[in-house]
Amino acid sequence: MTAEQITKTDKMTGARVFLECLKKEGVDKIFGYPGGAILHIYDELYKFKDIKHYLVRHEQAALHAAEGYARVTGKPGVVLVTSGPGATNAVTGIANAYYDSYPLVVFTGQVDTKLIGNDAFQEADIVGITRTCCKHNYLVKNLVELPKIIKEAFHIAKTGKPGPVVVSLPKDVLTSRMTFEYPERVNLPGYNPNYEGHPIQCRRALKLLCEAQRPVIISGGGVIHSEAWEQLQDLAEKLNIPVATTLMGIGTFPQDNELSLGMLGMHGNYWANLAVSNCDVLFAVGTRFNDRITGCLKRFCKDAKVIHVDIDPCSISKNVHVDIPIVGNAKNVLNVILNEYKTGEYKYDNKMREMWIKQTDLWKSNKPVFAVPNGILHPQTVINHIYEKTKNLKTIIATEVGQHQMWTAQLYKFTRPRQLITSGGLGTMGFGFPAAIGAQIADKDALVFNIAGDGSIQMNIQELMTCVDYKIPVKIAVINNGYLGMVRQWQEKLFDKHYSQTPITSPDYVKLADAYGVLGLRITQENQIDEALDKAINYNGPVIMDFIVEPFEMVYPWVLAGKPINEVILSNEADETGKGE
């Protein structure tokens, strides 16, 4: 039977093929927004019961929600938007997922293939636009390629170093017909991520860790991607090594563990930065040594031997010189090292370790100093109360970007991976709320908080309506300081208190909540916090809490950009307290 002889009914439209492909990939939820170029898909979706579509209020939010979903489930988030403005609105979300390495598959509409390049109505070259901010992208030119491309897109998004993949779907591809067939596997000769760390390198690493006198482990986001947190904890405890995490690695090592140093970096714990600066062997897993954690590169760990485990060869020796590079999946590499340790051939001097840990404990007494209580609610107090109220519940915290984000990272004692959802690489204000929505969709039973700044929340506040529509009970805590606080902090210290364009006003959030039909609460005093939190947690629906806080609080510890990470400012009064050491 030739292709022509197959009756039209045997064949599916591209739009239907698209949905069948998603089903084959196990997709049951997508986030999106319709438009002319993808109307045919929305028409099929109308009849298609296996996929639930969440309609957002702005395409950027669809992307962030999908990323929130991916962060909680570990599975790719799927997005469907139209051509032109739908696609360009998606770009920030694509970039955000790219810089934090979370898997997304993003489908954007496109004008007819024969119109591409003609500046047609709602045409945007999304393949060109996203080339440097996604892991890979495709323009589907012919329907027959579609199943293969979707298969590859999912494979690429979730394997190796995960990331977003963009697929541009011209309208005529969606209207033409083919007999549906889904490929069994992918054929990508140019894509073979290396999962197995080199065994000799693993042995060398273990030997070096045993010989070390002052070792430190840095655990990054890669430990989450490879689900290696148990192995990491096992290794740290077996070898008695303190662990610092990056912002993206928060939750990979329980902060109530004695070996925990907490977060390191620009606003990391003073003791974590000192420990890393003074270590003789650094074992870094799944981090790309971003400038926010290294500070001045020349002085970062300059006398230490560095072991670096990463799935992406490009991350290794890009910023920091590495003595023992191990390219591989963190979980596999740590398993190899742990097995090797079991042979009993490797010994370390535990007395030395105890001395080193005692030293890090000593540094831990240098707590950052917050402003003196002045009757005004302090943002840190709010975070502490949220922590106390939610620590025994299954809580997920999504933040925006700014001071409130750093206080959350510092003060909330995260104990589980995937518990903190925050934009680290791109630092996207407006990410947290939609991400919280995606997280709640991914995990119905979780208590999902969005700790937000008054600036950030206004970037995607329209998604309150999405919460209402789908009964998504996200609890928003606005840390309302009347400023773009993090920028104001830099202006206070580095620009002579010229608060240029950083005071920012807000609507009345309680009235706004009312307009949207959600619960709104205002909190101005410490003694109101717990009651409000109880109300919010017990309320069966979305809540927006407006915490009116001290505007001029600063985030400490603080390492100024470009300074070595042991030159830490700990308080307003004592500039550079920790200098030297």
Add this chain to the structure above:
Amino acid sequence: MKHTISVLVKNEPGILSSVCDLFSTRGFNIESLTVAATIDTSFSRITIVTNGDDIVIEQICKQLNRLINTIKVVELPKSADKCIDRELILCKVTAKDDARNEILRIAEIFGAKIIDVSTETYTIEFSGDTRQVVTLLALLKPLGVKELVRSGMVAITRENQFINLDR
């Protein structure tokens, strides 16, 4: 330091842009770049001449490798007994009076061809390694080069070394 990198890629639209974007967004230099299909036309071979220290070249190779549609990335050996490089040039030179003979003599020494002639110009075709090309151009320049087109360098390893798809 000059380096030649040979990249085997899928012959698909967009891949050349990806390679160029990679150089521009990461601030790497391209001295020359050539691209054409291989004997299996579903693949192309790109030859890039770039410069940078060893760390930069290592990053370039890793970054190129990271692109999904690159199959193989090889930094070619520098020594002439391991690798052969060639460049094609087409050069239009002013050719009047005595210069006409002089140009012919130079062309003969280099084994270059005169492929077009007018009353005032000769067009020379030459292919050779970088040193030969540079020397020839140095000799032609004082005579008046009106137009010059260079192909950029292509290179291949000697003997039993192949940069192909492993099947």
